[in-house]
Amino acid sequence: MTGPAPALTRTGAASRLATAARAVDAPGIVIAVSHRGHRTVHCGGSAPPPAVPRDQQRYEIGSASKTFTGLLLAELVGTGRLSYDDVAAHHLTPGRTPETAPRNPATLRHLITHTAGLPALPADFYPQAVRHWSTDPYGGYPAERVVAAYLRARPRHRPGTRWHYSNFGASVLGHTLAAATATPWEELIAHHVLAPLGLTGTRLHPEDAYGPGADATGHRPDGSTPVPGLAMGGFQPAGAVRATPGDLLTYLEAHLDPAGSPLGTALRTIRRPVLRRGLGHRHLHTLTWFQHPSPQGPLYFHAGATTGQQAFLGFRPATHTAVVAVTTRRIRLRDTFIATAYALLSEEPG
Template sequence: MNADHADPTDPADRTLSDRVRAAVDTVDAPDVVFAYSRHGRRTITTGGTGTAPETPRAELRYEIGSASKTLTMLLLADLAARRHVRLTDPADAWLFPPPATSLGVPSGTRRARRVQSSRPPHPGPVTLLHLATHTAGLPRLPRDFYRQAVPRWRSNPYAGYSRDRLLAAYARTRPRHAPGRRWRYSNFGAALLGPVLGAATGTPYARLLPHRLFGPLGMTSAGVLPLGPGTDAVGHARDGVTAVPPFDTGEGFLPAGAVRATPADLLSYLEAHLRPHAGPHADRLRTALLAVQRPLLDRGIRHRHTHTLAWVRHPSPYGPLYFHSGATTGQEAFLAFQPDTGRALVALATRRYSARTTLTQAAYGLLTELP
C-alpha cells in the first residue's frame, strides 16, 4: 500500500485502510489502484493478480475511457461561463459555420455544398446541451464506424477515425427522435463537442485540456497521448494475461475517451469538485465546477438516475454521490465524489470492462457504505 497524508497510527485511518485493501483484493485484474480522499487526506492502495510493474502502480498513468467525458463537459461549462459558447447554441452553428465549414472547405465549393445539401432535416435543433447530456437523439456511434472498427474490435476500433469523418457522418445523420425528449448514451454526440470547443476557442481540443484544465487543477501528469515506456499502465484483455496496445481514440473521438492520468492527478480533479471555492483552481474554474454538479434530468425506474452536465448522481445514506465510469480495450476506471462527506474515490484496473467486473461494485460500495 502507498499512503499519502494518512496516519498509520490513527485507528480510524487503519480501519479505512483495511476497508480499501479489502475492496482492492476483490478485483480480479493484473493491476488495481484505489485512491481515496476525505477532506484532503489521501490513502492510495494498490494490488492485482499480475506481477508488479517496474514503475509503482500508483505512479502510472491509466486510461480512463468514458470518464474523460467529465473533463470535456467541465471544459464546456468553463467556456459557457466565459461566454465563448452558450449551452443553448445549435451545434450546427459551430460545426458548419458560414462562410467556411468546420471541414475546412469554403462553403461555396462543390464539396461543401454537397455535404450541406445531403444533410437530412432535423426534427429540431441539436444544442450543445443535448450533446453533453446524451439527449440529442444520436446513435451511440456513427453508422460508418463499424465497417472500419470490426477488424480491430479487440485492439483499437476507434483508431483512424478522423475529425473530418466524424463531421461528415453527423452531416448525414438525422436524430432518431426530437432532441431533448429521450436519454440515449452516445459517444458520437460527446465527440462532436471537440470540434465545437475547438471552433469556439481557435484551439484544438487536445491542446485545450492541458491549458484550461490540467494546469489549473494540478493534474501534472495527465495527457491525451502516451508519454512512452515506463509511464503508462499496460492494459490487458479479458483473460487478464494478454497485453493489449495503448488505446487510441482516433482524432474524431478524443473528447469521448482519450484522457490518461495518474491516481494522484485524478484525486486532485475530484477534490476540486469537493472544494470549488478553494485552491489554485478556484479563480479559474469555480463557476464551472459548480455548474457540472447541478441536476439537469432524471431517468430510469423511479427516476433513480439523475444526470448533471458531466456526472451521474445517485442518492446515498450520506448525501448525493456523483460518479462516472469508463473503459477502454484494456483498462477500466471509476471516479466518484460525495460533497456532503468530503470524500472522493478513484478506482482503476488494467483489464477490459465486462459484465462480471467487480471494480465498479467495490468502489461504489465504499462510498455508499462507509460512514
C-alpha cells in the same frame, strides 16, 4: 465468514482498500481515496509489481473522460465564450446560408447530456472497426469523419426528449468547441482544465510521446493478454484521458471544494442536476456526472472502460470523500470492479 469492512476513516481506510482490491481479479489495480483531504492509496493485483510503481503510472479512464469535456464546456460557457443553447451544426458549418445549413437542431447541452438523438457511434464506424475491435477500434476514424457523420445524420428523435448514451455525441461536442474557438480540443483541455487544476500527470495520447513505462499496460478479459495503448482517433473528447491516480484524486478534490479552485464556477455548475431518466425518473444526471441519492448527500460518479483497462471516479461532497479506482483488465462478465468502487464511495464514514 468475514467481519464487517472497516470504515473509510484515517485508521480504517488502508485495511478497507486492501479488502476491496482483493475482490477484483486483475493484473493490476489501484484504489485511492481522499477523505477530508487525507489520501490513502492501495496498489494490488495478480501480476508482479512493475518497474514503475502502479500508483505512478497513467491509466486509461475511457468514458470518464467525458467529465473533462463537460467541465471544459461549463468553463467556456461561464466565461461567456459559448452558450449551452448554441446549435452545434452552426459552429461546425460557419458561413453557410440558412438555406444550405444543416438542419440538425441539437445544442451543446443536448450533446453533453446524451439527449441529442444520436446512436452510440456512427453507423459507418463499425465496418472499419470490427477487424481491430479488441486492439484499435477508434484509431482509423479521425475527427473529420466524426464531424461529417454528424452533419449528415438525422436525429433518431427530437433533441432533448430522450436519453441515449452516446460516444458519438460527446465527441461531436468536443469538435464543436474546437470549431467555435478555433482551437484544437487538446489545447482547450490543456489550457482550461489540466493547467488550472495542476494535472501534470494527465495525457491525451498513449505514452510513446512521453517515455517508456509511464502508461499502465492493459489486458484483455483473460487477464493475461496485453493490449496496446488505445488511440481514440476522432473520439478523443469521449475517451482519451489517461492519468495517474494522484492526478485523478486532485481532479475530484477540486469538485469537492469548488471554492478553492480556479474553475470554481464551472465546478459548481456541473454538480447541478439537469435531467431525470429511467423508471419513475429516478436517475439524475448533471452536465457530466451520474448522480445517486444517499442518506448523507448525493453521490456523483462516472465509470469508463477501454480495450484493456477500466476506471471509476466518484465523489460525495457531504462527506468530503472522493474515490478513484483503476485496473489493467477489461472485465466483461461478473464485473466486481465497478460494484466494489461504488461501494467504497457509498459507505458511511466511521
